[in-house]
Structure formats: C-alpha cells, structure tokens
Amino acid sequence: MTEQRNTRMNSPTEEALLLQEARHDPNKFGELYQLYVERVYRYVYSHLSDVPAAEDVTAQTFLAAYESFPRLRQDDCFAAWLFGIARNKIFDHFRRSMKTTPLQDWDSLGSGDDPALLMMQSEQAQQLAQMIKQLPEDDRELLRLRFLAQMSFAEIADLIQRKEDTVKKTVYRLLARLQSQAEASHE
Numbered sequence: 001m002t003e004q005r006n007t008r009m010n011s012p013t014e015e016a017l018l019l020q021e022a023r024h025d026p027n028k029f030g031e032l033y034q035l036y037v038e039r040v041y042r043y044v045y046s047h048l049s050d051v052p053a054a055e056d057v058t059a060q061t062f063l064a065a066y067e068s069f070p071r072l073r074q075d076d077c078f079a080a081w082l083f084g085i086a087r088n089k090i091f092d093h094f095r096r097s098m099k100t101t102p103l104q105d106w107d108s109l110g111s112g113d114d115p116a117l118l119m120m121q122s123e124q125a126q127q128l129a130q131m132i133k134q135l136p137e138d139d140r141e142l143l144r145l146r147f148l149a150q151m152s153f154a155e156i157a158d159l160i161q162r163k164e165d166t167v168k169k170t171v172y173r174l175l176a177r178l179q180s181q182a183e184a185s186h187e
Contacts, residue, residue: 019078022069029066036079037062040086043149047090057093061086079151080158087159124182131181139174146171 018035022028040061045054064085072081132140145156153171157164 015078026066029069032078033062036082039149039151040082043083043144044086044090046144046148048093053093057086057089060089064089077155077158079155083145083149083151083155083159127182127185128178131178135174139170142167142171143174
C-alpha cells in the first residue's frame with residue numbers, strides 16, 4: 001500500500017477496502033498495523049510516559065486486535081474499536097502497576113535557530129502542559145484522542161459513545177478555554 005497510510009488514511013472507502021481485504025487474508029492485518037501503530041503508540045505513551053511500557057501495551061493492543069479481528073462487525077468503526085482495545089490495555093497496565101502517570105508534555109513546536117525564540121517556545125509549551133494537567137481527566141482524554149491518536153470526531157464519538165457534534169463542540173470549547181487562559185497569562 002502507499003506510504004501515506006503510515007500516518008493517515010486518505011478516505012473512509014480506502015480503509016473499508018483494507019478492512020475487507022484483511023477479513024479475507026489475515027496477512028493484510030499487517031497493513032492495518034502499519035496504518036495505526038504510530039497513532040496508537042502516541043496515545044498509549046501519553047498515558048504511561050514510559051517508552052518500554054508504551055511499546056509493550058501497544059504490542060498487546062495489536063495482538064488483541066488481531067486475535068479478535070474476526071469478531072469485528074462490518075458496521076463498527078475500526079479506529080474506535082482499536083483505540084477501545086488500547087484503552088482497556090492501558091487500564092490493565094495501571095491495574096497491574098497500581099500507579100498513575102500524568103499527561104506527558106508534548107512539545108510539537110518547531111525548532112529554529114534563534115535561542116530567544118526557542119526559550120519562549122519552551123516556556124509556552126511548559127505553560128500549556130501545566131494548563132492541560134489541570135483539566136479533568138475526561139477533557140485530557142479527548143485531547144489525547146484528537147491530537148495524539150489523531151482520531152476524527154466521528155471516531156472519538158463512536159469510541160466514547162457520544163454524538164459527534166457534542167464531541168466536536170467539547171473539543172473546540174476546550175481549545176478556546178486553553179487559548180484564553182494562555183492569552184490571559186501573557187497579559
């Protein structure tokens with residue numbers, strides 16, 4: 001399949017075709033793995049903040065998905081189903097380890113040559129991370145699913161069993177609230 005599949009699916013019909021192929025040929029599940037592994041790993045890591053544990057839980061997620069793939073209904077959203085498995089594996093990990101880890105600081109800002117700009121970006125990233133840490137867990141989870149797992153609003157809605165419009169409004173309100181808090185702190 002194409003290189004673009006590694007980061008994001010081009011269309012729902014392309015994913016549907018790949019799912020159909022995987023139903024008939026289990027070896028095609030590897031293409032689904034390639035399509036989603038990075039997104040699942042980022043999502044898991046955001047919960048665990050531990051590279052070996054995140055790799056292990058990601059592997060467990062795909063093993064469980066592969067084993068239960070024949071039971072996936074045609075009308076199920078694959079991404080929501082897969083991230084539901086990932087959530088369960090994360091919960092299993094926490095139950096085993098009995099510890100919690102905070103949302104990891106995600107610095108997605110670009111780097112430049114100007115040291116002052118880099119320092120300012122670092123401070124802004126730290127401030128944003130602190131604001132995110134203060135959000136309720138449900139809100140942090142929505143941000144993880146949207147930005148780390150790169151799930152669509154429809155996929156998130158399917159996973160958490162809410163209406164798509166409700167999810168979209170909640171995420172946009174969260175972003176607006178974070179932006180206004182950031183602007184207020186700069187004044």
